[in-house]
Amino acid sequence: MMLAKVCIIGEMSVGKTSLVRRFVDRSFSDAYLTTVGVKISKKHVPPHEGAGDHPDGIQLVLWDLEGGESFSDMTTSYLQGARGAIVVADVTRPQTIDALERHALHFLRINPHGVLLLALNKSDMDHDQGVLVPASLRTMDAVLSTFRTSALSGDGVDGAFVALAHHFLTDSGNGNVA
Amino acid sequence: MAMSPEHLLARGSAEFVLFDTHFCIREVSAHAARFAAEPSAVVPDRDVRDGFPELVGAEEALLEIARGARRSFGVRSIARHAPDAAPLYVDVRIHPGPGIGDPLLVLTLDDVTPWMVDIQRKAQTSNDALLLIQAMTASKEYIENILDAMADMLIVTSPEGTISAVNRAASVLTGYAIPDLIGKPITFLLPDEPAGAPATGVHGVPVERRCRSQQGEMIPVSFTRAPLGAGEQVIHGVVFLGRDLREQKRAEERISRLESENLSLQEALQTNLPGTAIVWSSSSMGTLMRDLGKVALTDTTVLITGETGTGKELIAREIHRLSGRKDALLVTVNCAALPAGLVESELFGHEKGAFTGALAKRIGRFELADGGTVFLDEIGELPLPAQATLLRVLQEQTFERVGGTDAISVNVRVIAATNRDLKEQVKNGTFRDDLLFRLNVFPLRVPPLRERPDDVPLLARHFLSTFSRRTNRTITSIDPETVRALRGYSWPGNVRELANVVERAMIVCEGTTLEAGHLGLVEPARPREDLSASFDEVARRHLLQTLEECGGVIEGAGGAAARLGLKPATLRSRMKKLGITRGKAGFTSGPIPG
Ligand SMILES: Nc1nc2c(ncn2[C@@H]2O[C@H](COP(=O)(O)OP(=O)(O)OP(=O)(O)O)[C@@H](O)[C@H]2O)c(=O)[nH]1
Ligand SMILES: [Mg+2]
Numbered sequence: 001m002m003l004a005k006v007c008i009i010g011e012m013s014v015g016k017t018s019l020v021r022r023f024v025d026r027s028f029s030d031a032y033l034t035t036v037g038v039k040i041s042k043k044h045v046p047p048h049e050g051a052g053d054h055p056d057g058i059q060l061v062l063w064d065l066e067g068g069e070s071f072s073d074m075t076t077s078y079l080q081g082a083r084g085a086i087v088v089a090d091v092t093r094p095q096t097i098d099a100l101e102r103h104a105l106h107f108l109r110i111n112p113h114g115v116l117l118l119a120l121n122k123s124d125m126d127h128d129q130g131v132l133v134p135a136s137l138r139t140m141d142a143v144l145s146t147f148r149t150s151a152l153s154g155d156g157v158d159g160a161f162v163a164l165a166h167h168f169l170t171d172s173g174n175g176n177v178a
Numbered sequence: 179m180a181m182s183p184e185h186l187l188a189r190g191s192a193e194f195v196l197f198d199t200h201f202c203i204r205e206v207s208a209h210a211a212r213f214a215a216e217p218s219a220v221v222p223d224r225d226v227r228d229g230f231p232e233l234v235g236a237e238e239a240l241l242e243i244a245r246g247a248r249r250s251f252g253v254r255s256i257a258r259h260a261p262d263a264a265p266l267y268v269d270v271r272i273h274p275g276p277g278i279g280d281p282l283l284v285l286t287l288d289d290v291t292p293w294m295v296d297i298q299r300k301a302q303t304s305n306d307a308l309l310l311i312q313a314m315t316a317s318k319e320y321i322e323n324i325l326d327a328m329a330d331m332l333i334v335t336s337p338e339g340t341i342s343a344v345n346r347a348a349s350v351l352t353g354y355a356i357p358d359l360i361g362k363p364i365t366f367l368l369p370d371e372p373a374g375a376p377a378t379g380v381h382g383v384p385v386e387r388r389c390r391s392q393q394g395e396m397i398p399v400s401f402t403r404a405p406l407g408a409g410e411q412v413i414h415g416v417v418f419l420g421r422d423l424r425e426q427k428r429a430e431e432r433i434s435r436l437e438s439e440n441l442s443l444q445e446a447l448q449t450n451l452p453g454t455a456i457v458w459s460s461s462s463m464g465t466l467m468r469d470l471g472k473v474a475l476t477d478t479t480v481l482i483t484g485e486t487g488t489g490k491e492l493i494a495r496e497i498h499r500l501s502g503r504k505d506a507l508l509v510t511v512n513c514a515a516l517p518a519g520l521v522e523s524e525l526f527g528h529e530k531g532a533f534t535g536a537l538a539k540r541i542g543r544f545e546l547a548d549g550g551t552v553f554l555d556e557i558g559e560l561p562l563p564a565q566a567t568l569l570r571v572l573q574e575q576t577f578e579r580v581g582g583t584d585a586i587s588v589n590v591r592v593i594a595a596t597n598r599d600l601k602e603q604v605k606n607g608t609f610r611d612d613l614l615f616r617l618n619v620f621p622l623r624v625p626p627l628r629e630r631p632d633d634v635p636l637l638a639r640h641f642l643s644t645f646s647r648r649t650n651r652t653i654t655s656i657d658p659e660t661v662r663a664l665r666g667y668s669w670p671g672n673v674r675e676l677a678n679v680v681e682r683a684m685i686v687c688e689g690t691t692l693e694a695g696h697l698g699l700v701e702p703a704r705p706r707e708d709l710s711a712s713f714d715e716v717a718r719r720h721l722l723q724t725l726e727e728c729g730g731v732i733e734g735a736g737g738a739a740a741r742l743g744l745k746p747a748t749l750r751s752r753m754k755k756l757g758i759t760r761g762k763a764g765f766t767s768g769p770i771p772g
Binding site: 003004005017021025029033034035036037038039040041042061063077078080081082083 | 215216227231232234235236237238239253254255256257261262267294297298
């Protein structure tokens with residue numbers, strides 16, 4: 001089965017852990033326990049139409065990283081070998097949106113052939129849906145698309161992860177095959 | 179295939195999983211599964227990535243380790259617990275495993291839960307949580323990368339002196355592979371290191387040690403030692419930081435060789451002159467020497483005047499020697515000998531490319547003499563443009579290199595000398611009057627020898643003993659008649675002529691006493707005019723005198739040729755050239771043939 005490492009990155013407290021938890025465990029918690037180090041989870045995504053080469057679908061290995069500014073060598077080593085990343089922002093905090101580009105570029109420096117998916121999380125709090133992604137990011141080649149997500153309600157969460165999984169299944173040139 | 183205990187001990191890990199290059203598990207330690215993401219998958223023959231998903235994406239790195247192209251790979255601080263379950267954190271590292279042929283890989287597991295829980299707690303309560311996390315979770319790999327990037331060698335030992343870690347530089351320098359050094363006593367590398375527990379209280383003081391290389395070489399290395407523990411107490415071990423001294427030692431050798439070469443050259447310059455001492459008994463020289471002693475102690479510019487051969491350079495050296503600058507250089511420049519067109523570059527240096535042929539930057543004599551003295555001999559010969567620059571140096575102590583733009587400032591004392599009448603030169607426009615004014619601050623006139631006949635015998639004896647030492651001859655005295663002859667002569671060539679005459683006489687002299695006949699002095703009829711007499715004229719007179727003294731005999735022991743140090747044939751042809759012929763009344767000289 002195809003294996004793909006995916007990193008979840010973004011500023012602190014934007015909901016990275018919550019998104020993974022919603023997608024993998026189908027649950028949510030109000031409590032905030034900041035992530036230290038890394039939490040690695042697996043989630044199987046079945047094949048979709050057009051993924052003919054991979055009848056077993058794909059195993060996503062999700063790296064939920066601690067959030068923040070740190071572009072230290074440690075995060076560098078965490079990011080190595082990833083085929084893609086979900087870059088998360090919190091719609092209620094504009095500075096986390098501004099930080100998207102920094103995180104994206106850092107990831108691409110380490111994985112130049114990686115792909116990115118942007119998640120505008122906590123969309124349940126953005127009632128007029130007015131928050132937009134900066135133009136510089138929307139035009140970036142590596143960015144597949146942008147999702148409005150809510151780990152609280154579950155809106156957009158599966159859609160984002162599955163979109164990434166299907167991209168790997170279709171564009172399977174250099175997947176990790178077991 | 180059992181995992182050797184040393185392998186694990188060296189890494190301080192208790193739990194491990196052994197797998198092959200197909201990621202297939204071969205062996206598992208008792209509690210390894212506890213630290214896996216999926217414990218049920220940690221059994222032989224399963225893919226190691228099923229239980230340890232952090233290895234997904236790291237396949238390339240793992241194969242590099244198996245090939246020996248990479249040292250290790252690791253993921254730190256992996257949270258293995260469910261959000262609401264009891265915390266469990268683990269560090270996962272992959273190292274080359276035991277076994278030759280089909281290489282195996284070892285996955286080691288370190289439980290870091292207590293530490294991470296502490297960080298988690300602090301992060302939860304501290305405002306600087308982010309910084310704190312970053313500071314405390316800097317990965318082992320990150321630190322290893324830094325240590326491996328160091329040019330200096332690093333060795334860590336246990337408190338007992340057993341090597342527990344070395345960086346790449348240590349391996350490169352010694353030629354030993356890193357695993358070959360782990361577990362060895364520190365004395366294996368540093369035989370001079372005290373055996374047993376390394377000394378305490380040695381923090382940061384570099385000591386020179388010989389470091390053993392695999393090729394058997396003893397490499398000089400400068401080591402600092404720092405205890406790992408509280409203060410100077412060795413608790414966790416000792417860190418040795420070592421720097422290869424070979425290049426430094428080679429450089430030091432080169433420098434000291436150059437220094438001594440330079441020193442000996444300088445000494446040669448000081449001592450190889452005939453008669454470096456100034457010898458006098460006359461009152462005129464006494465006055466000069468008193469003045470010299472006074473002016474030497476100042477930085478005043480000195481202009482030494484005096485006829486040719488009076489020893490102006492010796493006077494300049496004496497000023498330098500008695501001055502506060504005696505330990506710095508005395509740089510002598512003969513202005514008459516400077517190649518035309520290069521005068522300024524010689525004196526003040528030039529920048530690379532300042533003119534055709536200026537291939538490299540050149541330091542001028544003035545820069546060379548910084549802190550010391552420049553002696554400008556025959557200053558009257560200095561071209562006018564250089565005179566202008568020299569004037570500025572005297573006024574401001576600064577100048578520019580030819581082709582340069584930066585003003586170079588130097589601290590140089592200038593002593594100039596001339597046998598010409600500079601005032602006359604100022605009148606006819608070949609010497610700047612303002613420069614003469616600057617140079618003439620303290621004029622010292624060296625009296626000609628004819629003004630101080632009392633000094634002549636003294637000087638003659640001085641040269642006699644100097645040359646005796648040099649030529650291994652034992653001429654011990656000068657007879658009274660010779661002394662009279664020496665005193666009576668007008669010495670147009672001054673001290674230099676006297677030195678030459680004594681030297682020549684010593685060659686002719688066969689006994690232990692110097693006699694008047696050995697001197698070959700030809701007193702010119704009018705000594706003043708003799709200065710302007712042509713060389714041929716002087717030579718002719720000299721030959722005639724010698725021939726007369728020898729009774730006209732050219733060849734043989736007492737002959738004129740021997741006395742003049744010439745072959746008879748040479749003397750004859752010279753006589754012919756100078757128009758000396760043998761007549762009834764002896765030798766006469768007619769007009770010199772054209
Ligand atoms: N309303 C709302 N709250 C959310 C959502 N996602 C996460 N949160 C809350 O935001 C806080 C932070 O969520 P986490 O998932 O821990 O954020 P994180 O990005 O993993 O944080 P760090 O690990 O510290 O970087 C928690 O209190 C969550 O309950 C969401 O979609 N909507
Ligand atoms: Mg988190």
